[in-house]
């Protein structure tokens with residue numbers, strides 16, 4: 001039997017039993033669509049998190065006081081005891097490392113920001129000029145903090161886009177003065193809109209020189225130091241240098257933690273990838289269900305088409321040809337179902353993409369390949385028994401009854 | 403040429419044995435036209451099924467066109483059926499979802515004959531059996547007589563040497579039945595061996611050789 005004829009024959013069967021065909025296509029389609037859509041959601045969540053970390057800056061190492069043995073845990077989770085503070089001098093000493101490109105010490109607090117009679121409480125960030133490059137942020141207007149000795153900053157500040165609009169409305173903020181507590185700062189720049197980045201909205205902050213923040217919050221201690229390594233390859237060296245320099249400065253005690261963005265990212269990446277696989281796998285169960293449906297329908301078909309199978313044998317079909325006809329039918333159903341499912345899954349993905357435009361929903365390549373493949377394999381496997389039964393049918397018995 | 407020697411066929415129902423055929427010896431020359439008659443349950447269909455290689459005898463030897471086909475494997479039997487034997491059934495057994503033309507084509511499709519050649523033979527068959535106008539119709543749009551003509555055209559599509567018909571007129575009125583017999587007889591005139599099982603003495607009498615089965619044994623073998 002020619003392959004084209006085999007296809008045509010199976011096609012005629014599918015066309016001859018339309019309700020049945022539509023039902024299986026539906027079941028297969030739902031299974032494939034579920035796998036595609038669900039894994040697209042998982043993958044979207046993963047990419048979202050990865051991008052969030054990426055927006056922190058590249059080749060980043062975050063140094064924070066206190067020791068934690070949990071490499072790769074979230075910064076906020078690290079609640080080690082703090083035997084010694086990180087000082088500005090500690091931070092500046094890190095520049096000695098040949099693997100470190102730039103550093104930005106950080107102090108964070110909340111302050112009442114005042115312009116005329118308007119008051120707004122915002123997070124206040126004390127840092128140095130290099131912060132903007134370490135974090136890879138952009139300016140909407142003006143300049144970032146000026147370069148200079150971090151111990152003696154000028155009374156200037158940079159404000160987030162939202163702070164600017166809330167305090168000044170449509171008025172020009174650049175060059176104006178604002179008060180934080182009892183200190184006055186001249187606004188030299190407005191940050192470009194960036195939005196949420198790891199729970200920290202840079203549109204709502206005010207950035208002041210490090211020394212000013214120290215005075216405002218009455219502390220010498222740094223919240224953390226952000227370090228940018230010269231390249232991705234040099235991140236481990238930079239990390240080792242940081243630990244060594246600070247150990248020496250802290251009388252031999254390892255009392256700081258250096259977290260590389262990669263380590264944190266890798267953990268998230270692993271967790272979310274596993275999660276996507278797991279939910280994809282659960283969705284794949286629906287494919288197995290579709291497979292069982294195929295088997296049922298095929299078994300019914302063997303009974304329903306007894307006479308036809310008997311006739312085919314009488315006019316010279318071999319057992320192999322009968323089996324081939326059944327398998328072709330099963331594969332065609334699976335392919336059709338998979339195609340429908342991929343289209344529906346893709347549409348579903350686009351629909352949730354519309355609902356949550358921030359999250360990059362994309363079905364991972366393995367799901368797009370595995371889902372149709374699973375559909376085909378299950379439907380072929382579940383056709384083995386019915387096809388065998390059909391091939392073994394006794395033609396005399398099949399033809400003798402009306 | 404067909405030679406049956408000592409053919410036995412025993413069916414087991416529970417622990418009872420039903421002897422459908424007992425020691426049947428039969429020699430049929432190429433081009434013979436024979437009818438097989440006998441009471442219900444005498445083994446007519448069983449004999450026809452064994453002749454058509456759809457069923458295997460429990461004992462005895464079957465020679466078809468000089469070859470012993472008794473011990474052939476299933477796939478080889480299928481090949482012989484495809485190449486050398488055509489079946490016509492009481493209930494036509496057309497595939498309901500296929501058109502008349504597609505039904506006629508089916509044995510050629512199974513044999514892997516290329517579409518151009520199929521087309522050529524199909525056109526010829528449609529013409530010979532007066533089915534040109536019905537080629538695109540499905541069985542449920544055809545009359546009984548037309549269905550049987552389609553079935554005969556299908557049986558003839560591979561150019562078999564042996565045509566086996568089990569009560570081909572059993573489901574047709576007298577007039578249509580005689581028409582169908584005329585079609586089968588044309589096959590015989592063109593050199594085919596035709597064996598017809600029937601209950602109708604009038605139809606049985608049309609054959610040159612009449613075989614009578616009783617209780618699985620050949621009780622009469624008369625040539626006109």
Ligand SMILES: Nc1ncnc2c1ncn2[C@@H]1O[C@H](COP(=O)(O)OP(=O)(O)OP(=O)(O)O)[C@@H](O)[C@H]1O
Nearest residue numbers: 413414415420422441442443444445446447448449
């Ligand atoms: N598959 C089977 N299992 C058991 N017994 C069978 C089977 N097929 C046929 N028989 C028996 O074998 C005998 C011959 O049957 P067969 O069908 O050949 O008769 P027949 O001459 O064609 O009868 P009819 O004229 O009614 O068609 C009968 O007694 C029948 O009951």
Ligand SMILES: [Mg+2]
Nearest residue numbers: 446447448568
């Ligand atoms: Mg019978």
